[in-house]
Amino acid sequence: MKKKFIFYLSIIILLGSCHPGGIEYYEDTDVVYTNYDDSFDFQSKGVYAIPDKIVKLEGELLEGEEPAFVKEPYNTQMLNQIKSNMTTLGWTTTEDPADADLVMFPAVWTNTTLYYYYDYWCWYYYYYCGGWGWGYPSVSSYTTGTLLMTLVADGDEYIDPTRVWTANINGLLSGAYNSSRVTKSIDQAFTQSPYLKTN
Amino acid sequence: MIFGFLLMTAKSYGQQDSYMSVQYSVSFGTGDMGDYISKTSWRGMLIEYRGYVSSKIFVGMDAGWNVFYERKDYDTYTQGTESLSGIQYRYQNQVPLLATLDYLIVTDKALKPYVGLGIGTMYSERSTDMNLYRYELNSWQFALKGEVGLLYEINYSSAVKLAVKYYNGFKTNSLGNQGYVSVNLGMAWSL
Numbered sequence: 427m428k429k430k431f432i433f434y435l436s437i438i439i440l441l442g443s444c445h446p447g448g449i450e451y452y453e454d455t456d457v458v459y460t461n462y463d464d465s466f467d468f469q470s471k472g473v474y475a476i477p478d479k480i481v482k483l484e485g486e487l488l489e490g491e492e493p494a495f496v497k498e499p500y501n502t503q504m505l506n507q508i509k510s511n512m513t514t515l516g517w518t519t520t521e522d523p524a525d526a527d528l529v530m531f532p533a534v535w536t537n538t539t540l541y542y543y544y545d546y547w548c549w550y551y552y553y554y555c556g557g558w559g560w561g562y563p564s565v566s567s568y569t570t571g572t573l574l575m576t577l578v579a580d581g582d583e584y585i586d587p588t589r590v591w592t593a594n595i596n597g598l599l600s601g602a603y604n605s606s607r608v609t610k611s612i613d614q615a616f617t618q619s620p621y622l623k624t625n
Numbered sequence: 626m627i628f629g630f631l632l633m634t635a636k637s638y639g640q641q642d643s644y645m646s647v648q649y650s651v652s653f654g655t656g657d658m659g660d661y662i663s664k665t666s667w668r669g670m671l672i673e674y675r676g677y678v679s680s681k682i683f684v685g686m687d688a689g690w691n692v693f694y695e696r697k698d699y700d701t702y703t704q705g706t707e708s709l710s711g712i713q714y715r716y717q718n719q720v721p722l723l724a725t726l727d728y729l730i731v732t733d734k735a736l737k738p739y740v741g742l743g744i745g746t747m748y749s750e751r752s753t754d755m756n757l758y759r760y761e762l763n764s765w766q767f768a769l770k771g772e773v774g775l776l777y778e779i780n781y782s783s784a785v786k787l788a789v790k791y792y793n794g795f796k797t798n799s800l801g802n803q804g805y806v807s808v809n810l811g812m813a814w815s816l
Contacts, residue, residue, distance in 0.1 A: 598757065618701050618708040
């Protein structure tokens with residue numbers, strides 16, 4: 427009897443210790459994705475234009491309606507970081523997009539996902555909805571934030587404006603804006619895109 | 626594992642030389658598995674049943690579970706024109722289920738060295754977490770095991786068991802060869 431008890435106890439202890447760790451902090455979820463058109467010759471270009479406002483995507487716009495924009499000072503912080511990286515890679519800016527080799531379009535959006543925990547048998551028999559707390563539906567949610575940077579070419583060689591570089595920065599949002607997370611991810615987008623460097 | 630329990634219950638009486646064993650496992654991945662997770666696995670267990678055939682030969686079953694985990698620091702992964710940077714959390718679960726044959730080299734002393742072989746299947750489950758997404762690969766693989774170990778008899782019905790095992794799950798369509806070495810320490814009780 428004692429042997430069996432030790433046998434089962436050791437199995438329970440060993441099984442109980444088999445779950446490893448995982449994500450602990452919001453910034454642990456930060457990812458930076460980039461992709462580019464490898465037929466586009468970035469090296470021979472060198473002038474780009476960029477708007478002075480970052481669009482905040484919030485849904486479909488009605489005709490004539492202006493989109494929402496990122497509030498200050500976050501708008502300027504992000505734009506300055508993008509410009510700083512482009513300058514480091516040898517690019518200069520121009521006010522008029524018509525004079526530019528490429529146009530940078532930054533945009534942000536957030537996405538909230540709701541989780542419902544609902545004891546689905548509750549509707550059937552009231553006993554299971556009773557006062558222990560576990561019978562009631564509860565809701566939890568998480569929100570992710572995305573910054574998209576797109577370089578678009580529309581020179582003579584293109585019929586339509588064409589996306590030649592895309593950077594997508596995404597992470598789980600905490601309650602407060604964390605500028606160091608955004609700055610670090612913008613820098614990373616350019617670090618992993620060395621082909622953007624001009625002569 | 627359940628089958629192991631049933632075996633124990635069914636054969637608890639009248640076979641004094643058969644035994645059950647529970648062991649704690651520490652494991653290291655090799656080859657493709659070692660490349661995927663280089664950290665040592667400190668989470669593992671093994672249940673064994675061994676049935677008496679002769680004083681030197683035992684046959685039985687192994688059911689194990691080894692959990693490998695590694696947090697890969699922030700890094701960039703590039704494929705073609707695409708690059709993705711972030712922290713990866715890598716998990717791999719190995720569940721070997723094997724028929725076994727052990728050969729005791731020494732039988733007349735308290736310390737009994739032995740060698741063993743195993744054949745059967747191994748369930749491999751590989752998960753990679755990045756951002757809020759999980760990428761999974763699962764496979765049942767044909768598996769072989771080689772083993773060397775020591776049994777040290779404490780008294781007429783109990784022994785300490787120390788074993789080093791090498792498991793190899795053979796390549797399937799979804800997963801390459803998965804191999805690992807595990808060092809096991811546990812108790813054995815005669816039935």
